[in-house]
Amino acid sequence: DQQVKQNSPSLSVQEGRISILNCDYTNSMFDYFLWYKKYPAEGPTFLISISSIKDKNEDGRFTVFLNKSAKHLSLHIVPSQPGDSAVYFCAAPRKGGSEKLVFGKGTKLTVNP
Amino acid sequence: DAGVTQSPTHLIKTRGQHVTLRCSPISGHKSVSWYQQVLGQGPQFIFQYYEKEERGRGNFPDRFSARQFPNYSSELNVNALLLGDSALYLCASSFVGVTNTEAFFGQGTRLTVV
Numbered sequence: 009d010q011q012v013k014q015n016s017p018s019l020s021v022q023e024g025r026i027s028i029l030n031c032d033y034t035n036s037m038f039d040y041f042l043w044y045k046k047y048p049a050e051g052p053t054f055l056i057s058i059s060s061i062k063d064k065n066e067d068g069r070f071t072v073f074l075n076k077s078a079k080h081l082s083l084h085i086v087p088s089q090p091g092d093s094a095v096y097f098c099a100a101p102r103k104g105g106s107e108k109l110v111f112g113k114g115t116k117l118t119v120n121p
Numbered sequence: 122d123a124g125v126t127q128s129p130t131h132l133i134k135t136r137g138q139h140v141t142l143r144c145s146p147i148s149g150h151k152s153v154s155w156y157q158q159v160l161g162q163g164p165q166f167i168f169q170y171y172e173k174e175e176r177g178r179g180n181f182p183d184r185f186s187a188r189q190f191p192n193y194s195s196e197l198n199v200n201a202l203l204l205g206d207s208a209l210y211l212c213a214s215s216f217v218g219v220t221n222t223e224a225f226f227g228q229g230t231r232l233t234v235v
Contacts, residue, residue: 014163017161030205049228050229051127051211051227051228051229052164052226054223054224054225057223065138097163102130102177105215105216105219106213106215106216106223107152107169107171107177107214107224108154108169109154109156110166111129111163111165113162113163114163
């Protein structure tokens, strides 16, 4: 039961352009959503989150948008930098806090110089 | 400040063997969760421990077990290893029951079963 879905396994963009990573979910009970970034040979690192009562959260170059009616969220990175090249995971807590997270399969972002 | 630390970083085991993976959470975090990440997939929740008690379990067989110690560190044990257990095992620590907070992950233990 894939409650969090990332349907694009990979994305390639040019440096300086916008990267848009998408995530869909099926469980309308999720309270908030998180994005993690993962480099090879490292654990996931937290990037940004959004509460289900908001439709946008911004942190520097990173903005997450939430469309509850569509059960869809997206992560925008502007401008994209080569150091942003990593695998990005969308996640949501099963219940309560972030002790039990449900992850998507991830999207591998490549930012070309 | 030390983050979540896991040991060992890499491990090679033979089918049928047993393995123990270790995790130390961030200071102040009392909850430790374990995840399995196989190639091409996102991390899958295995266990959550809080105050030495199991508070959640994912869809994994009984060959997987874990425990938490009084200092909140944790061990994940896997018995009768199968080839399919080859994966990156991640440990995460977090506060309990606080919404809108993130979990912090260690660098993982790469387990290869041959």
